[in-house]
Amino acid sequence: MMFKTALAAFSALWLATAAGAEELKMAVTTSFANSGLAEVLLPEIQADTGIEVQLLVVGTGQALKLGEAGDVDAVLVHAKAAEEAFVAAGNATHRREIMYNDFIIVGPSADAAGAGGAGSASEAFAKIAGTQAPFVSRGDDSGTHKAELAIWKSAGVEPAGDWYRAVGQGMGAALNTAAGMDAYIFADRASWLNFANKAGLALVFEGDPALFNQYAYLPVNPEKHAHVKGDAAKALEEWLVSEKAKGLIEGYQINGQQLFHFNAEAM
Amino acid sequence: MVSPILPLMLEDVELLRGGRRILGPITLTVGGAGITVVMGPNGAGKTSLLRAMHGLERVSRGWVLWQGEAEDVRARQAFVFQTPVLMRRSVIDCIAYPLILDGRPRREARKAAEKQAEAVGLGVTLSAPASVLSGGERQKMALARALVRSPEVLFLDEPCANLDLHSTAEIERILIAARDDGTRIVMSTHNIGQARRLADDILFLFDGRLIEAGANAAFFAGPGTPEARAHINGDLLP
Amino acid sequence: MNDIVEGLWQAARLVVTLDSDLAEITLRSLQVTVTATAIASAIGLPLGAWIAVNRFRLRRAVIIMLNALMGLPPVVVGLIVYVILSRSGPLGVFGLLFTPTAMIVAQTIIITPIIASISHQAIRELWADYHDLLISLHATRRQRIATLLWDGRRALMTAALAGFGRAIGEVGAIMIVGGNIDHATRVLTTAIALETGKGDFGLALALGFVLIALAIAVNLALHMLSGTERGSRW
Ligand SMILES: Nc1ncnc2c1ncn2[C@@H]1O[C@H](COP(=O)(O)OP(=O)(O)OP(=O)(O)O)[C@@H](O)[C@H]1O
Ligand SMILES: [Mg+2]
Numbered sequence: 001m002m003f004k005t006a007l008a009a010f011s012a013l014w015l016a017t018a019a020g021a022e023e024l025k026m027a028v029t030t031s032f033a034n035s036g037l038a039e040v041l042l043p044e045i046q047a048d049t050g051i052e053v054q055l056l057v058v059g060t061g062q063a064l065k066l067g068e069a070g071d072v073d074a075v076l077v078h079a080k081a082a083e084e085a086f087v088a089a090g091n092a093t094h095r096r097e098i099m100y101n102d103f104i105i106v107g108p109s110a111d112a113a114g115a116g117g118a119g120s121a122s123e124a125f126a127k128i129a130g131t132q133a134p135f136v137s138r139g140d141d142s143g144t145h146k147a148e149l150a151i152w153k154s155a156g157v158e159p160a161g162d163w164y165r166a167v168g169q170g171m172g173a174a175l176n177t178a179a180g181m182d183a184y185i186f187a188d189r190a191s192w193l194n195f196a197n198k199a200g201l202a203l204v205f206e207g208d209p210a211l212f213n214q215y216a217y218l219p220v221n222p223e224k225h226a227h228v229k230g231d232a233a234k235a236l237e238e239w240l241v242s243e244k245a246k247g248l249i250e251g252y253q254i255n256g257q258q259l260f261h262f263n264a265e266a267m
Numbered sequence: 268m269v270s271p272i273l274p275l276m277l278e279d280v281e282l283l284r285g286g287r288r289i290l291g292p293i294t295l296t297v298g299g300a301g302i303t304v305v306m307g308p309n310g311a312g313k314t315s316l317l318r319a320m321h322g323l324e325r326v327s328r329g330w331v332l333w334q335g336e337a338e339d340v341r342a343r344q345a346f347v348f349q350t351p352v353l354m355r356r357s358v359i360d361c362i363a364y365p366l367i368l369d370g371r372p373r374r375e376a377r378k379a380a381e382k383q384a385e386a387v388g389l390g391v392t393l394s395a396p397a398s399v400l401s402g403g404e405r406q407k408m409a410l411a412r413a414l415v416r417s418p419e420v421l422f423l424d425e426p427c428a429n430l431d432l433h434s435t436a437e438i439e440r441i442l443i444a445a446r447d448d449g450t451r452i453v454m455s456t457h458n459i460g461q462a463r464r465l466a467d468d469i470l471f472l473f474d475g476r477l478i479e480a481g482a483n484a485a486f487f488a489g490p491g492t493p494e495a496r497a498h499i500n501g502d503l504l505p
Numbered sequence: 506m507n508d509i510v511e512g513l514w515q516a517a518r519l520v521v522t523l524d525s526d527l528a529e530i531t532l533r534s535l536q537v538t539v540t541a542t543a544i545a546s547a548i549g550l551p552l553g554a555w556i557a558v559n560r561f562r563l564r565r566a567v568i569i570m571l572n573a574l575m576g577l578p579p580v581v582v583g584l585i586v587y588v589i590l591s592r593s594g595p596l597g598v599f600g601l602l603f604t605p606t607a608m609i610v611a612q613t614i615i616i617t618p619i620i621a622s623i624s625h626q627a628i629r630e631l632w633a634d635y636h637d638l639l640i641s642l643h644a645t646r647r648q649r650i651a652t653l654l655w656d657g658r659r660a661l662m663t664a665a666l667a668g669f670g671r672a673i674g675e676v677g678a679i680m681i682v683g684g685n686i687d688h689a690t691r692v693l694t695t696a697i698a699l700e701t702g703k704g705d706f707g708l709a710l711a712l713g714f715v716l717i718a719l720a721i722a723v724n725l726a727l728h729m730l731s732g733t734e735r736g737s738r739w
Contacts, residue, residue, distance in 0.1 A: 023689075034702075055687065172699075176704055227598075368642055
């Protein structure tokens with residue numbers, strides 16, 4: 001008897017969640033999801049195209065893996081070399097640049113290493129390494145992590161040692177760690193602005209074009225995975241490069257700061 | 268009526284447990300009608316014998332043969348254990364349980380259980396959990412549960428051990444009534460008077476062996492062995 | 506300390522205002538975990554009883570396996586389920602990855618050994634009590650197990666609740682196989698992980714308190730439904 005009641009209540013609950021809209025799964029990076037832009041775009045996308053975009057928030061590495069396995073219909077990431085290899089391998093039909101934002105260097109507000117006074121991002125990194133000030137790295141093979149490594153490379157520094165802490169986690173967790181340790185960290189601007197637990201941290205360096213972070217859209221190849229929703233992915237792409245998307249993306253602000261710059265080109 | 272399960276024959280039955288022979292070799296036949304009382308001092312093997320007959324103990328040698336070789340021959344017997352098995356149910360559901368196993372509807376099974384409880388003089392709230400019953404009440408409950416299926420053969424292992432004189436008399440009356448209804452009864456007891464009153468036949472066990480078997484009158488008139496004589500006279504054994 | 510007070514306050518506010526997102530993920534948490542617990546109980550309870558009642562050759566091995574599986578790391582379960590349900594995995598055609606169903610599968614795998622193991626323990630004791638009676642009454646194998654399950658239902662409910670408790674608070678596996686998709690597979694625990702990641706400890710704690718309250722409420726509700734409070738007399 002009790003069991004039957006529970007069963008009835010349960011099936012009601014179960015059915016309540018079965019929705020009708022066409023669903024499209026898109027893998028995006030943590031930095032994009034943490035920016036909050038998705039919360040502005042997704043309802044508009046659903047209203048205009050009828051597509052319910054479901055975001056899988058993962059690192060770039062895993063996002064591309066998901067696309068390769070056919071577990072998502074599209075990928076939106078920021079790691080150009082890896083993206084091009086992804087297309088070359090036939091996993092996506094093509095690569096479409098949508099917008100960019102930028103990375104920043106965050107550190108203790110006292111900035112003992114003097115990274116804020118540097119002329120370029122690589123110089124700032126060199127100063128941090130020179131003083132062996134604690135530095136937290138994502139260390140998770142994400143796009144942000146890859147960008148960070150590229151700058152270490154151009155600074156001619158092999159980051160290793162006690163001061164260099166690779167946490168192997170997402171942006172938020174890494175920022176939490178940096179806040180706890182009063183350490184330097186390489187972050188995307190959006191995650192930083194949205195981050196609530198800033199503690200003694202402050203933005204210490206920004207503006208170097210080497211820090212620009214290009215986002216590209218990759219529709220998963222339906223020829224490789226027949227179940228992939230190619231039409232929906234195409235419709236989404238068209239929306240993302242539309243004038244309406246441009247307005248929403250450029251108009252998106254956190255604390256009065258614009259985060260993303262639309263730069264999609266007509267095809 | 269389906270074919271009878273009696274007589275029961277034991278042939279050279281032995282029970283070895285922990286490297287020790289605790290019973291046998293025993294050869295005997297339980298047939299006809301009436302009450303067989305198994306007697307013997309503590310540890311003589313009374314419980315083991317009853318359990319072996321009922322099929323609860325695997326015999327190490329020999330055979331326990333029921334006339335009906337049917338699969339469910341045990342279901343036509345019932346066993347009242349020396350320490351009653353309490354189920355985590357109400358008294359009425361404990362008693363009705365064998366009927367539920369037989370697939371009888373719950374309402375009908377409860378009705379029959381109620382009747383049976385009354386017949387054994389179990390005057391307690393039947394909806395109470397069985398665990399609240401006193402020692403004597405537990406034994407009556409177990410007896411009611413055994414009788415509710417109207418078994419053809421009824422085994423009882425010291426059924427009156429915890430009962431006062433009044434209840435003992437009541438149980439004896441029920442057992443005699445059951446016997447007169449054709450139920451074959453095999454029981455053990457330490458109560459010499461009870462054995463005298465109830466037994467048609469006596470089996471006397473000593474140290475696992477069956478050292479005397481005979482009709483009530485003959486046994487009590489002149490036990491053939493010194494052990495049996497000492498037992499019924501209440502002497503301390505050497 | 507401030508965070509905790511703030512968390513409690515925020516939790517109260519979310520609950521009182523019947524925040525729709527909160528209601529949604531709470532319901533989904535319940536939906537996933539209740540289903541997983543129901544399936545795991547349907548498998549684990551009879552399995553535990555069966556192992557307690559039957560002698561078979563690999564019995565000891567099975568018991569040891571069950572006890573070992575109780576400590577199964579959820580992330581590993583998540584990973585295995587992920588690989589199997591992925592489009593490129595053996596069951597990929599069903600497209601179950603990143604759905605509540607995948608989360609239910611993972612949780613079921615995690616808690617079935619727990620439920621089976623605890624119920625085995627409980628039923629074994631009951632079986633020792635009932636053995637002679639059930640054999641004597643010539644109960645069939647099925648009837649024996651049914652009787653033990655019914656009469657042991659309180660202990661079994663504890664087993665199921667232990668499974669429920671483990672599942673409702675689990676995050677590692679469902680994060681991997683569910684993907685924490687907003688409005689699709691986000692549940693309380695993954696939302697907590699997300700908010701912690703954003704550094705929003707207040708909201709994370711608030712969700713945590715809702716989770717704790719939910720676990721307590723489910724336990725209370727079940728105990729009240731089954732009347733355990735009256736039942737210490739058994
Ligand atoms: N499984 C077993 N393993 C070892 N010894 C056993 C086992 N079962 C019974 N025994 C022994 O067999 C003997 C007979 O036991 P049984 O219970 O049949 O005696 P009983 O005549 O019923 O005694 P009581 O009058 O005390 O009830 C005892 O010594 C007992 O310890
Ligand atoms: Mg005995």
